[in-house]
Amino acid sequence: MSARIVLLLPEVLGTYGDAGNAAVLATRLRWRGIDAAVHTVGWDDAVPEGGDVYVLGGGEDAAQLLAVDRLRDSTGLRRALDRGAPTLAVCAGLQILGRSFTVADGTRVTGLEVLDVETVPGRGARRIGDVTADPLLPGLTDPLVGFENHGGVTTLGADAAPLARVRGNGAGNGTGDRLEGAVGGSVVGTYVHGPVLARNPALADLLLTRALGALPPLEVPEGLPSSTARRLGARFPGAFTAADRRRAGA
Numbered sequence: 001m002s003a004r005i006v007l008l009l010p011e012v013l014g015t016y017g018d019a020g021n022a023a024v025l026a027t028r029l030r031w032r033g034i035d036a037a038v039h040t041v042g043w044d045d046a047v048p049e050g051g052d053v054y055v056l057g058g059g060e061d062a063a064q065l066l067a068v069d070r071l072r073d074s075t076g077l078r079r080a081l082d083r084g085a086p087t088l089a090v091c092a093g094l095q096i097l098g099r100s101f102t103v104a105d106g107t108r109v110t111g112l113e114v115l116d117v118e119t120v121p122g123r124g125a126r127r128i129g130d131v132t133a134d135p136l137l138p139g140l141t142d143p144l145v146g147f148e149n150h151g152g153v154t155t156l157g158a159d160a161a162p163l164a165r166v167r168g169n170g171a172g173n174g175t176g177d178r179l180e181g182a183v184g185g186s187v188v189g190t191y192v193h194g195p196v197l198a199r200n201p202a203l204a205d206l207l208l209t210r211a212l213g214a215l216p217p218l219e220v221p222e223g224l225p226s227s228t229a230r231r232l233g234a235r236f237p238g239a240f241t242a243a244d245r246r247r248a249g250a
């Protein structure tokens with residue numbers, strides 16, 4: 001049977017390319033010889049309760065308000081979360097899984113109350129830019145990298161632990177304590193886009209291991225096409241290895 005990565009509502013929670021997180025999870029399983037499929041839950045689809053990993057992405061305030069109402073009524077998602085299915089929630093996704101969030105126009109809604117976090121609009125400019133953060137979640141060692149783009153500021157309650165601590169520039173949760181993301185139970189929430197799992201494959205493998213148990217080590221296959229080498233390899237041949245150029249057909 002194929003491992004099932006459930007991608008929730010990319011039509012509304014897909015603004016920042018976060019659907020790529022589901023592709024990364026499935027691809028890293030396939031590279032290990034494990035059959036995997038992405039099950040995309042569209043607006044009119046029921047959420048399956050038997051998925052292996054669930055993925056929510058970011059979105060604008062209006063999209064996020066639609067998504068929270070749609071997901072609040074989902075028995076499938078509730079059952080999956082109740083049984084502790086590993087779940088990645090990015091930005092709007094993180095806010096949606098919290099206790100409540102308030103968007104920029106002042107609308108406050110109850111979240112799915114899975115993560116012990118509260119989000120309110122931050123003061124001043126949106127938090128936009130690259131982030132590097134040192135992981136605080138056991139099992140992660142490499143710095144978490146990616147970019148953030150959010151107006152909301154998220155405070156963690158006693159039942160949520162931070163995912164990472166921001167270095168240098170970057171807001172993370174935006175509360176001024178440099179904390180980034182929130183972890184509670186089987187949910188890992190982050191403000192980091194990229195998609196975050198493409199930029200931070202160790203986090204992808206952590207979620208997969210939680211879902212499926214120990215995984216065989218992964219050798220990234222030779223011969224992966226490099227889109228940058230394909231675009232620029234002929235113009236800047238010295239910038240790429242011969243193998244890069246060969247793979248890219250440049």
Ligand code: GLN
Pocket residue numbers: 016057058059060061064090091092093149150151152153
């Ligand atoms: N609308 C939310 C905010 O601005 C989430 C943004 C996002 O998902 N990038 O805080």
